[in-house]
Amino acid sequence: MADPTDYKATASRILREPLPDGLLAGIGGNAPRKVKETAVKWLNIYHAPPKCFSGAVTRRTAVIEVSLDSNPLEDGQALTLISETDVCDEMLDGQGKVSCAFIITIIDECVSSAVTTLSSAQGGPRLSGVSLSLDTVFSQFCRTRCEAALREQDPSSRRWHDVLRLPGVGPNPAEARRHVHFRRNAAICPFMTAS
Structure with a gap:
């Protein structure tokens, strides 16, 4: 496991450095630039060295839409994060189908990114340790x-x-x-x- 101080230093560096406008231009949705940037940066944090789970494969996940809307159930906002993943051979099981492990990993990363991005958009911390505890049955x-x-x-x-x-x-x-x-x-x- 990576040293937690290295992880925090890497995450802080990624969150500080601005992303090029061209990278964010293709992301749809009504969220402001800063919110879209946070969503993309969090996916980059999950795939940052020194160690990450299946980084070469899950790096294929790309954010395509980030939207902020009012949440009718609470006095707050709801964030919609839509992402795509190109399936490659390394993601397939012996039957030629996407492996359950990769499905769970991608769900965990995208939902965790959305939760942290929404928290940041509402004034919360941009550096979070959120992750899901998934109990999934296929x-x-x-x-x-x-x-x-x-x-x-x-x-x-x-x-x-x-x-x-x-x-x-x-x-x-x-x-x-x-x-x-x-x-x-x-x-x-x-x-x-x-x-």
Whole structure:
């Protein structure tokens, strides 16, 4: 892990240095220049050296719109941050689909950037330690890799020996094991690993 003082120094430097007008000209939305600049800078902070998670890949995330609107539920504002990411080979799983880890990373970075940008636009600190604690389940991802099998001995599959809750299957782990098999070449989701 990077030294926190290095991280704060790098973040402070990025926040101090102005961005070129040409970089911000392509960003739509009604937010003032300073707010758009803060959103872009925060994504740059997440990808700054010395260490960052999948920086070479997530650097492809680009801000395309930043808007500030009144928030009808509170006396304040709502920030809309829209960004795009070019998908590259490094982001794909074994099935050729974008990896769940990259989806979660991009969501975390973009939402954290939006929260910090809104705080800054309302007079709060521009340097924040905000990050999300995401508890994400990709149910469709798992459904495509599970197959119901009533055969007890299937040489092309292996049993998953953890407790699974399935629609139509009771809470008995033995019953769940009898009904669910995973293909040998299927990637096991991180939340399904045995603890």
